[in-house]
Amino acid sequence: xxxxxxxxxxxxxxxTLSSLIAYKLAKRGExxxxxxxxxxxxxxxxxxxxxxxKGVRLExxxxxxxxxxxxxxxxxxxxxRVLIKENYKYVSVFxxxxxxxxxxxxxxxxxxxxxxxxxxxxxxxADMDYLVVDMPPTALALRIFALPFITREWLKTLLKLRxxxxxxxxxxxxxxxxxxxxFAVDEHEDKVYRNLKEQEEENAFLLKLIQGAxxxxxxxxxxxxxxxxxxxxxxxxEFKLNVPFxxxxxxxxxxxxxxxxxxxxxxxxxxxxxxREIKFQDxxxxxxxxxxL
Amino acid sequence: MNFDKIRxxxxxxxxxxxxxxxxxxxxxxKETENLFALITLGEMVGYANPPVSITLSxxxxxxxxxILMTNRAVDSNDKLSDIAxxxxxx
Numbered sequence: 208x209x210x211x212x213x214x215x216x217x218x219x220x221x222x223t224l225s226s227l228i229a230y231k232l233a234k235r236g237e238x239x240x241x242x243x244x245x246x247x248x249x250x251x252x253x254x255x256x257x258x259x260x261k262g263v264r265l266e267x268x269x270x271x272x273x274x275x276x277x278x279x280x281x282x283x284x285x286x287x288r289v290l291i292k293e294n295y296k297y298v299s300v301f302x303x304x305x306x307x308x309x310x311x312x313x314x315x316x317x318x319x320x321x322x323x324x325x326x327x328x329x330x331x332x333a334d335m336d337y338l339v340v341d342m343p344p345t346a347l348a349l350r351i352f353a354l355p356f357i358t359r360e361w362l363k364t365l366l367k368l369r370x371x372x373x374x375x376x377x378x379x380x381x382x383x384x385x386x387x388x389x390f391a392v393d394e395h396e397d398k399v400y401r402n403l404k405e406q407e408e409e410n411a412f413l414l415k416l417i418q419g420a421x422x423x424x425x426x427x428x429x430x431x432x433x434x435x436x437x438x439x440x441x442x443x444x445e446f447k448l449n450v451p452f453x454x455x456x457x458x459x460x461x462x463x464x465x466x467x468x469x470x471x472x473x474x475x476x477x478x479x480x481x482x483r484e485i486k487f488q489d490x491x492x493x494x495x496x497x498x499x500l
Numbered sequence: 501m502n503f504d505k506i507r508x509x510x511x512x513x514x515x516x517x518x519x520x521x522x523x524x525x526x527x528x529x530k531e532t533e534n535l536f537a538l539i540t541l542g543e544m545v546g547y548a549n550p551p552v553s554i555t556l557s558x559x560x561x562x563x564x565x566x567i568l569m570t571n572r573a574v575d576s577n578d579k580l581s582d583i584a585x586x587x588x589x590x
Contacts, residue, residue: 287556287559290560291560294563296563297567310552310556313552315551315552315553316556318551319551319553322553323553354551358550358553361550361554364539365536365539365540365550365554368532368536372532372536375528375529376529378525379522379525379526382522390564399558399561399562403558405557406557
């Protein structure tokens with residue numbers, strides 16, 4: 208599967224562009240999934256229909272999803288609460304309700320929810336040709352791209368530390384006999400170690416997905432939007448992510464060059480260029496075509 | 501009868517020796533487990549923390565560490581006696 212992420216400042220046309228591209232890819236016969244990972248979904252507004260969590264098959268080759276991220280976070284915390292109650296002998300060791308309520312608004316939970324949704328959708332739709340993603344505005348989108356890199360480092364450290372714990376436990380169990388302890392001594396028995404390995408596996412999948420994806424920043428031909436795009440490019444290059452080009456939306460020809468700062472070291476394309484790039488044949492009336500759906 | 505006594509004495513001796521052999525490792529283990537708990541659950545006590553996704557995914561399996569961390573916090577004023585007991589200082 209090929210992945211295309213559209214990102215940029217709010218209101219630059221990420222949703223419109225991702226919808227157009229997904230629609231055209233599907234028309235070309237590519238099995239395409241369009242997914243909005245923005246909290247404020249507007250794919251439904253573009254296609255003038257209710258899409259929601261379960262998604263809609265718009266065309267023979269086009270499926271659209273607008274996952275309910277808040278609901279997913281709540282469900283995830285509810286499941287965590289059930290797991291804690293199942294696994295803990297003394298749940299009263301901390302105030303569970305208070306802790307989980309606090310976690311609901313904890314920094315990072317939205318990024319994780321979005322990435323996990325992406326993971327689940329990609330796994331479930333592995334036979335598709337294209338996944339087109341409408342990302343949330345810049346700040347959150349960059350944190351989403353950064354999270355798997357940070358998580359990889361943390362997991363590496365925690366797995367190492369956990370192994371040390373298991374080695375020490377095993378030494379003690381060898382002397383006293385394993386049956387005297389209620390802790391796990393090897394990697395297969397230890398639920399914490401297993402969970403860390405599962406997280407590592409999911410994270411490696413997401414890292415590979417992000418590193419193999421085309422991330423396309425969208426900008427408007429105004430200075431403020433260009434400045435933000437420069438920051439996006441800088442951040443994405445720090446993570447060595449693939450940015451094939453930038454789209455300057457709502458312009459024709461070379462208009463955008465007037466009064467704008469050029470984006471350094473990056474080929475800038477207009478919407479028309481982008482159309483030619485992926486060899487779309489009948490792009491002219493695409494807006495009206497889509498609005499009629 | 502005498503054999504029984506001797507056997508029990510030897511068992512006791514063995515137990516004492518085993519405990520001596522593992523005291524330091526057990527102390528190290530508790531410290532490492534506590535460190536693991538502080539790193540993963542530290543947000544609740546004001547430490548720098550890993551991404552919340554890691555914490556939430558692990559917490560259902562970390563009762564032992566949560567209890568250990570809570571106990572360590574309660575005993576935190578008495579670290580010296582902890583170390584003294586390991587070093588067999590009366």
